[in-house]
Amino acid sequence: xxxxxxxxxxxxxxxxxxxxxxxxxxxxxxxxxxxxxxxxxxxxxxxxxxxxxxxxxxxxxxxxxxxxxxxxxxxxxxxxxxxxxxxxxxxxxxxxxxxxxxxxxxxxxxxxxxxxxxxxxxxxxxxxxxxxxxxxxxxxxxxxxxxxxxxxxxxxxxxxxxxxxxxxxxxxxxxxxxxxxxxxxxxxxxxxxxxxxxxxxxxxxxxxxxxxxxxxxxxxxxxxxxxxxxxxxxxxxxxxxxxxxxxxxxxxxxxxxxxxxxxxxxxxxxxxxxxxxxxxxxxxxxxxxxxxxxxxxxxxxxxxxxxxxxxxxxxxxxxxxxxxxxxxxxxxxxxxxxx
Amino acid sequence: xxxxxxxxxxxxxxxxxxxxxxxxxxxxxxxxxxxxxxxxxxxxxxxxxxxxxxxxxxxxxxxxxxxxxxxxxxxxxxxxxxxxxxxxxxxxxxxxxxxxxxxxxxxxxxxxxxxxxxxxxxxxxxxxxxxxxxxxxxxxxxxxxxxxxxxxxxxxxxxxxxxxxxxxxxxxxxxxxxxxxxxxxxxxxxxxxxxxxxxxxxxxxxxxxxxxxxxxxxxxxxxxxxxxxxxxxxxxxxxxxxxxxxxxxxxxxxxxxxxxxxxxxxxxxxxxxxxxxxxxxxxxxxxxxxxxxxxxxxxxxxxxxxxxxxxxxxxxxxxxxxxxxxxxxxxxxxxxxxxxxxxxxxxxxxxxxxxxxxxxxxxxxxxxxxxxxxxxxxxxxxxxxxxxxxxxxxxxxxxxxxxxxxxxxxxxxxxxxxxxxxxxxxxxxxxxxxxxxxxxxxxxxxxxxxxxxxxxxxxxxxxxxxxxxxxxxxxxxxxxxxxxxxxxxxxxxxxxxxxxxxxxxxxxxxxxxxxxxxxxxxxxxxxxxxxxxxxxxxxxxxxxxxxxxxxxxxxxxxxxxxxxxxxxxxxxxxxxxxxxxxxxxxxxxxxxxxxxxxx
Numbered sequence: 001x002x003x004x005x006x007x008x009x010x011x012x013x014x015x016x017x018x019x020x021x022x023x024x025x026x027x028x029x030x031x032x033x034x035x036x037x038x039x040x041x042x043x044x045x046x047x048x049x050x051x052x053x054x055x056x057x058x059x060x061x062x063x064x065x066x067x068x069x070x071x072x073x074x075x076x077x078x079x080x081x082x083x084x085x086x087x088x089x090x091x092x093x094x095x096x097x098x099x100x101x102x103x104x105x106x107x108x109x110x111x112x113x114x115x116x117x118x119x120x121x122x123x124x125x126x127x128x129x130x131x132x133x134x135x136x137x138x139x140x141x142x143x144x145x146x147x148x149x150x151x152x153x154x155x156x157x158x159x160x161x162x163x164x165x166x167x168x169x170x171x172x173x174x175x176x177x178x179x180x181x182x183x184x185x186x187x188x189x190x191x192x193x194x195x196x197x198x199x200x201x202x203x204x205x206x207x208x209x210x211x212x213x214x215x216x217x218x219x220x221x222x223x224x225x226x227x228x229x230x231x232x233x234x235x236x237x238x239x240x241x242x243x244x245x246x247x248x249x250x251x252x253x254x255x256x257x258x259x260x261x262x263x264x265x266x267x268x269x270x271x272x273x274x275x276x277x278x279x280x281x282x283x284x285x286x287x288x289x290x291x292x293x294x295x296x297x298x299x300x301x302x303x304x305x306x307x308x309x310x311x312x313x314x315x316x317x318x319x320x321x322x323x324x325x326x327x328x329x330x331x332x333x334x335x336x337x338x339x
Numbered sequence: 340x341x342x343x344x345x346x347x348x349x350x351x352x353x354x355x356x357x358x359x360x361x362x363x364x365x366x367x368x369x370x371x372x373x374x375x376x377x378x379x380x381x382x383x384x385x386x387x388x389x390x391x392x393x394x395x396x397x398x399x400x401x402x403x404x405x406x407x408x409x410x411x412x413x414x415x416x417x418x419x420x421x422x423x424x425x426x427x428x429x430x431x432x433x434x435x436x437x438x439x440x441x442x443x444x445x446x447x448x449x450x451x452x453x454x455x456x457x458x459x460x461x462x463x464x465x466x467x468x469x470x471x472x473x474x475x476x477x478x479x480x481x482x483x484x485x486x487x488x489x490x491x492x493x494x495x496x497x498x499x500x501x502x503x504x505x506x507x508x509x510x511x512x513x514x515x516x517x518x519x520x521x522x523x524x525x526x527x528x529x530x531x532x533x534x535x536x537x538x539x540x541x542x543x544x545x546x547x548x549x550x551x552x553x554x555x556x557x558x559x560x561x562x563x564x565x566x567x568x569x570x571x572x573x574x575x576x577x578x579x580x581x582x583x584x585x586x587x588x589x590x591x592x593x594x595x596x597x598x599x600x601x602x603x604x605x606x607x608x609x610x611x612x613x614x615x616x617x618x619x620x621x622x623x624x625x626x627x628x629x630x631x632x633x634x635x636x637x638x639x640x641x642x643x644x645x646x647x648x649x650x651x652x653x654x655x656x657x658x659x660x661x662x663x664x665x666x667x668x669x670x671x672x673x674x675x676x677x678x679x680x681x682x683x684x685x686x687x688x689x690x691x692x693x694x695x696x697x698x699x700x701x702x703x704x705x706x707x708x709x710x711x712x713x714x715x716x717x718x719x720x721x722x723x724x725x726x727x728x729x730x731x732x733x734x735x736x737x738x739x740x741x742x743x744x745x746x747x748x749x750x751x752x753x754x755x756x757x758x759x760x761x762x763x764x765x766x767x768x769x770x771x772x773x774x775x776x777x778x779x780x781x782x783x784x785x786x787x788x789x790x791x792x793x794x795x796x797x798x799x800x801x802x803x804x805x806x807x808x809x810x811x812x813x814x815x816x817x818x819x820x821x822x823x824x825x826x827x828x829x830x831x832x833x834x835x836x837x838x839x840x841x842x843x844x845x846x847x848x849x850x851x852x853x854x855x856x857x858x859x860x861x862x863x864x865x866x867x868x869x870x871x872x873x874x875x876x877x878x879x880x881x882x883x884x885x886x887x888x889x890x891x892x893x894x895x896x897x898x899x900x901x902x903x904x905x906x907x908x909x910x911x912x913x914x915x916x917x918x919x920x921x922x923x924x925x926x927x928x929x930x931x932x933x934x935x936x937x938x
Contacts, residue, residue, distance in 0.1 A: 039560035106464035120720035
């Protein structure tokens, strides 16, 4: 088993870490996309996320990890037995990898080959989307994913439901997951439809200041030489983040947003010309999550400013003759409006 | 003897000691005796260190099925239960693999290999089979690129600790083969045991980071590899009870890992001067810390170490090779920003094969037999049971239903290349040239949005010149436009020839070329470069007729103040859409072009 580098041991990259925590805290934002240079710890951070998540209660033995408290959106088996109170169990929140080269049948689910061949039975074998229900679906190199898989993902991510109608099978099951993607923009653009599915987008760069660079190398080398000892040191720090997440989760529902802040968010979106309400909505939800992570009861302008770039930068219309990046444009607007 | 050969042998030694720890080595070399010799030595070392030999090869066009694995139809049918055949990568744990013609490997394949290098394992999710398979391997990427625009995928370069260039070594410079053998006498197990004990001092870490900065290396993976290499080099040298990593180990690690990845080579002679007066990149953190005397003296120590190590390391690689490597690194940096993945379109007929989809074979869709069988196999028991119950007397071996049929899919690149052919001659008055420039810039913006490529050919005097080879870089295009000079004759025939030659080339690459001519159409230079209106016109007509055989969409914008017959005539011969625009401004011009391009 390979060990994941601890989340808390990542040097710098505060934007990325914040965006990942926000996306994990508030699934309705729609996930996070981390794009950037090679060797910046993109996938390290995402993989480190798994150890920060609390467990969840699920219907016992349910292949789709249905929530026993949910009324709607259950799988066929759970909803048919809705009258009787189901047995439950605790499971870690799933963080499912969607590797490149995965075939459709493994992603969506398909006829169970083993059962069909040996028993002559027509059974459905759930795929990765079923595994990821109520958790995270992580796609490394998301911009290199095969087009036909992207189409399927977009569809399922939008509806929260996976419908398999083929090969004589007819199955539908809940598939609500937080999309987490990472990639290098130089290797190809992301389809706009998919880009749109991600609530937050962060760009990461290799740190250029010497002390952080030295620190990164030192920690990496220490991890490599003795992973167990290294994990032990950072377990405490990870636990702190875990606790912060747990507190924020309790707090989130009660965090207040006043009209002045709503106005700020609208002004910013209008100024940047982001289309539709999606940008504003994401910005608000994300700011609220930031406030909750801070342990605050009320969203302030500062919370909004901290998450505005990730929430909005991928929603700007690109002006090809303007060489400044989208992030700079959002930052500039923030400075102009809320200096 | 060529001293660089020793460096190359060190690389082979380290790769076989710890294949996965170093990711791999890019071996820039054409096929030849030097490369053979290096690979043989590598193989000997691999055998000595207990790796699997002969080394496996990953062919450049390998399919996902062969790389990652898939359902073995034959075995499945025979045994009546699903048999998954593992792919090539499943057999590569703790070993080295060779990637021939690494510069031609598809981006998707590189990404799959890169994932294996990152995690030391592959996650296979294919054909009803999900498994994580250990795959801690090292890659020997044989880079045979010659042209400037060919190079190994940066993703792979990034994950390979080493880069060696065997082309810079002549066969007759190689030492006796017995000398190579001296390298082999090492004990892998005890070295690996020692490596964990060895650590770098804070100063040594800082020196490596500083050297990387001086060499213009952005990525930290390289520094990590260098630290690792230094630890291994120390472990190879030291006795059991010692665990000192010396300056010499740092030097060798820098020679092996950092220098080949350099994008700039600091000139050591000037260095001492430059440092005192102005740091090339003033570091705010450093200035802050300068207050505390202790840190500043420590910084100085680090800097001294940095310079010593770097200087010694530089001596180990021939200067001309270093220069070439930095050039290459720069080219790579510029090139990869163009984004090689590009747009691609699924096609039923042409392009690279990529999987299949359910469907009926028909005129333009071909049956994919293997995929159809694969889809049918799981159903056999169920169907046979159904068939028995319907009491069909003749029972075939395999029951295939319409649902199982799969047709082939191919990936086809479908990128548009818009080439502007701009008349920069004296007759196309200078002010028209400015308009043309403006229009081209606006169009470039539009092309950029659609991720199309643009190219620019200008013609004046006695030649037509490709000013801007196909690119997506607006900045480059703008720069070459700004420097576009005007004046001289109108070599129209040459312009047409050049434009269509480029279009033909891009067609071959699977692109959809479009040509936009901006000219007054008044040829006065013949194909051979001699002036003379009559001959020039005849040549232009001839070129136009030849060009019309290549099916390329083109637009002819007549920029002369009064539309003249000559331009229109040539345009008709080519089969171009003819558009006289005597008084257009840049904006109108670009609208006109877009209007034609989009229909």
